[in-house]
Amino acid sequence: MISTEIRLPCGAIIKNRLVKSAMTERISNRRFEPIKGHGVLYENWSNTGAGLLITGNVVVDRKHLESAGNVCFDDEKMLPKIEPWAQAAKSNGNHVWVQISHSGRQTNKFSTTRPLAPSEIQLRKMGLFGKPKAMTEAQIQDVIKSFVKAARISKKAGFTGLQIHAAHGYLLSQFLSPTTNIRTDQWGGSIENRSRLLISILREVRKEVGADFPISVKLNSADFQKGGFTEEESLEVVKMLDKEKIDVLEISGGTYEKLAFFLMNEEGVEIRESTKKREAYFIDFARKVREVSNLPLMITGGFRSYDFCNEVLENGEVDLIGMARPFITNMEDISGFLQGEVSLLKNFVLRTGIKQFEDAAEGGFYARQLIRFSKGKKLKPNMNPLWCSMFLIFYEFRKSMVKKIS
Numbered sequence: 001m002i003s004t005e006i007r008l009p010c011g012a013i014i015k016n017r018l019v020k021s022a023m024t025e026r027i028s029n030r031r032f033e034p035i036k037g038h039g040v041l042y043e044n045w046s047n048t049g050a051g052l053l054i055t056g057n058v059v060v061d062r063k064h065l066e067s068a069g070n071v072c073f074d075d076e077k078m079l080p081k082i083e084p085w086a087q088a089a090k091s092n093g094n095h096v097w098v099q100i101s102h103s104g105r106q107t108n109k110f111s112t113t114r115p116l117a118p119s120e121i122q123l124r125k126m127g128l129f130g131k132p133k134a135m136t137e138a139q140i141q142d143v144i145k146s147f148v149k150a151a152r153i154s155k156k157a158g159f160t161g162l163q164i165h166a167a168h169g170y171l172l173s174q175f176l177s178p179t180t181n182i183r184t185d186q187w188g189g190s191i192e193n194r195s196r197l198l199i200s201i202l203r204e205v206r207k208e209v210g211a212d213f214p215i216s217v218k219l220n221s222a223d224f225q226k227g228g229f230t231e232e233e234s235l236e237v238v239k240m241l242d243k244e245k246i247d248v249l250e251i252s253g254g255t256y257e258k259l260a261f262f263l264m265n266e267e268g269v270e271i272r273e274s275t276k277k278r279e280a281y282f283i284d285f286a287r288k289v290r291e292v293s294n295l296p297l298m299i300t301g302g303f304r305s306y307d308f309c310n311e312v313l314e315n316g317e318v319d320l321i322g323m324a325r326p327f328i329t330n331m332e333d334i335s336g337f338l339q340g341e342v343s344l345l346k347n348f349v350l351r352t353g354i355k356q357f358e359d360a361a362e363g364g365f366y367a368r369q370l371i372r373f374s375k376g377k378k379l380k381p382n383m384n385p386l387w388c389s390m391f392l393i394f395y396e397f398r399k400s401m402v403k404k405i406s
């Protein structure tokens with residue numbers, strides 16, 4: 001089943017059910033453009049045989065970065081720099097979609113000390129994030145326009161689809177959540193109002209790219225925080241999305257404050273008992289989504305075994321399998337996996353032994369591997385965990401300094 005094609009509502013066909021989910025690359029040049037390394041990285045991923053590759057966060061506003069190494073699609077003059085990336089990424093007949101995103105209050109202080117957000121509620125994590133300014137109506141309209149512009153650039157450059165990032169605590173997810181959106185105008189309050197920005201962007205982007213261009217939305221099943229965006233609310237948003245023209249709904253979960261999408265490891269730390277029994281940790285939520293929506297559904301997080309992927313596809317729990325980390329640590333095995341020759345993509349576990357550092361160490365480890373791949377180097381499994389845990393802070397600082405000077 002994993003190797004069968006799928007036809008999307010817009011008419012596009014994806015050659016199989018395996019999707020490389022978004023992973024931020026952090027390797028743009030000082031003008032926020034893609035570099036040759038993007039092509040190197042994505043050509044290798046294209047050669048894995050996966051049906052669809054989704055890029056890491058491509059930001060729509062260079063003042064609101066998820067990483068100082070983000071690409072920003074805000075100027076058509078960049079097209080000659082972007083096109084080679086799109087070409088290399090689809091060299092094996094696969095689709096490649098751009099994940100367009102705005103970080104809102106999750107933009108770190110190296111980029112801006114006063115990020116824009118729905119409300120002035122600061123993200124408190126290691127002192128890295130400034131107090132946000134609540135967006136004015138005009139600023140909200142500008143954000144809608146910037147998503148449309150990024151969509152136009154993506155299509156012109158040769159990418160074959162888009163994903164609007166409304167998960168993981170970034171701007172659209174901040175609008176959806178009652179803990180970060182306490183607005184009293186048409187953009188806050190009821191779940192309809194909190195969804196308005198996502199739905200408005202979706203409609204405008206659809207107008208821009210036309211009926212036959214794939215659009216996906218990445219949505220949280222929940223924020224996993226007290227008073228945050230709940231599964232019930234997420235299902236309300238799914239019902240609204242079901243009435244719109246979208247091609248793939250991807251489910252994930254968590255925010256910077258609660259990194260739910262990252263926590264799957266050999267020990268299954270912090271994952272609910274019911275979910276732990278099955279390897280993909282948002283799969284229980286998929287059933288509830290199916291009850292309220294007919295949208296093609298993709299779940300990301302934890303899928304590792306051939307039999308399990310086929311089982312959930314065959315019994316109709318999901319239509320597409322999203323995977324991220326195995327595209328770093330098990331890249332050589334993906335094509336065998338698609339053919340059923342490799343039955344398990346084993347999780348890589350990196351531990352510092354200090355609980356507070358574990359997330360940062362994993363993040364640093366994967367970031368360093370992606371940078372290596374972009375230079376044509378191979379996976380380096382044995383990296384110092386403590387250095388990995390500090391790497392991103394140094395890297396982000398250095399990269400943002402270079403960009404500020406230019």
Ligand SMILES: Cc1cc2nc3c(=O)[nH]c(=O)nc-3n(C[C@H](O)[C@H](O)[C@H](O)COP(=O)(O)O)c2cc1C
Nearest residue numbers: 021022023024056057261300301302323324325366
């Ligand atoms: C290095 C790295 C970077 C990531 N960057 C993004 C990103 O840019 N956008 C996004 O939506 N998710 C991002 N994620 C989350 C993944 O898409 C995915 O949801 C998560 O890793 C769980 O899937 P997995 O268990 O197959 O790795 C990232 C994950 C990793 C490991």
